[in-house]
Amino acid sequence: MRDVVSPPYAVGSNPLRLHRQFSSALQLVQTLRDELFGLYRHDRPDLLIADFTLASVGLVADELGMAWWTSLPSPCVLESRDGPPAYMGGWLPKNGLAGKARDAAGRFCVRTFKSAVGLLYADTMRRVGLVSVYRADGTEAIYSRERILVLGMPELEFARSWPTATTMIGPMLYTPPPIASAPPFRPGKRHVLVTMGTHLNWCKGQIAAEVQRVAAAMPLIEIHFSDGRDAVQNVERDGNFTRLSFVDYDQFLCRYDLVVHHGGSGVLYYCLREGKRAVVYPVDYDQFDNAARLTFAGVACRIYRLDQLGAAIRQTLADEGMAARCTSFSTLLKTRDSKRILQSQVAMHFS
Known part of the structure; x- marks a missing residue:
């Protein structure tokens, strides 16, 4: 997993690097899916909460009839019907018709790209249980229908219409147990x-x-x-x-x-x-x-x-x-x- 998310180069929008990373991620998703089926066939939790990057967890839960929620530490990536879309280089809000037109065009580009990826990798994605990138109601299939726990602050987010499943609960911060000594601080500096x-x-x-x-x-x-x-x-x-x-x-x-x-x-x-x-x-x-x-x-x-x-x-x-x-x-x-x-x-x- 570390090799997939932290390659020795920037992924950015390079199509070959995106393909390599996405293909590797799908292989991991399939492995995880098989292991989860083996585990949950005999011992099912009453509620499963999965990080948004682990799409196969929710898909397995759906197939086994289990309740599951998504946790999302990066609110900006969640698609909405209005506001600046993510992955466009960090757009700021822009007022007026020009701003609405820009944001609509950006959301269309993001949605079109995701749909195209879904078609390009359709066979592989079906093997991990993802039939379509989007559900019939337009929501993204990798997120829970019931609850998306957004680990962020509404005061920091741009004004937009959130999906109905969204609940903003605030960040959940974690640092591993102490593994290194204190930095050398100099008094008066x-x-x-x-x-x-x-x-x-x-x-x-x-x-x-x-x-x-x-x-x-x-x-x-x-x-x-x-x-x-x-x-x-x-x-x-x-x-x-x-x-x-x-x-x-x-x-x-x-x-x-x-x-x-x-x-x-x-x-x-x-x-x-x-x-x-x-x-x-x-x-x-x-x-x-x-x-x-x-x-x-x-x-x-x-x-x-x-x-x-x-x-x-x-x-x-x-x-x-x-x-x-x-x-x-x-x-x-x-x-x-x-x-x-x-x-x-x-x-x-x-x-």
């Missing part, structure tokens, strides 16, 4: 964390080199770069630049003044929870759409090229208005008990 998450290994060397160059030009600020590797902490220090194997967001994100990240769902919500300003450099997948939402909400600055990083760090550290907005989001997020909302949803299902 401002600290910036640069992280590209646990994937995207193909670009981390290039980004780390640019971050080191930026650090040399900003000697009064300590800049940490995390490789996101699940390993014993390895510390490489050069002046005010420190390269680390891993930084535990749950324990240490609160110690940073600014976070530079790729727009992944996990790190963006950790930043919002801790009220941290961010510079966002999206690279692949849904990150462009997440970056659009963060910049629209005024809690992050997006850059399009690495040579913009230094200026963006200076600008964002000086932006007190952004700091105030981040504090407001932090207050909202800390008062929303996602676990309690999930418990109430499950209780209602069984009542």
Whole structure:
């Protein structure tokens, strides 16, 4: 699974790379489907909750007559009847007829592409139980009919009409048990964390080199770069630049003044929870759409090229208005008990 989702290159919209990744994913889906059938024929749960990337889980549940829900940590990818579509490079809302026409055209392109993929891989998809990408009512077949648990904040999402099965419960944040020592914080200094998450290994060397160059030009600020590797902490220090194997967001994100990240769902919500300003450099997948939402909400600055990083760090550290907005989001997020909302949803299902 790691090889499929984290290849040594950007997938983007390259058709050959998309084909290779999708074919590999379908093979995994078929293997998982066979194993789940063997398991659930004899021991069926009363309710199954599956991540949106594991399409075969819901398909197996449908065939066996089991209740199942979808959990979705990336709300932007869910199709709707209005608003900017995902996977178009991170579109921002646009008012008026021109905006509505643009969004409608974008949604048509996304739907047409998905339908074409469904036809191209029809035989393989039938073998894993997916007869069509869309149901007769127009909803996407990989999501639950009954409940889609959206792990996000409505205050961060663009205004649009959500599918009727959608329930926004808030993010569910998780960091593995401590696997690395604390980063080296220097008293009296401002600290910036640069992280590209646990994937995207193909670009981390290039980004780390640019971050080191930026650090040399900003000697009064300590800049940490995390490789996101699940390993014993390895510390490489050069002046005010420190390269680390891993930084535990749950324990240490609160110690940073600014976070530079790729727009992944996990790190963006950790930043919002801790009220941290961010510079966002999206690279692949849904990150462009997440970056659009963060910049629209005024809690992050997006850059399009690495040579913009230094200026963006200076600008964002000086932006007190952004700091105030981040504090407001932090207050909202800390008062929303996602676990309690999930418990109430499950209780209602069984009542």
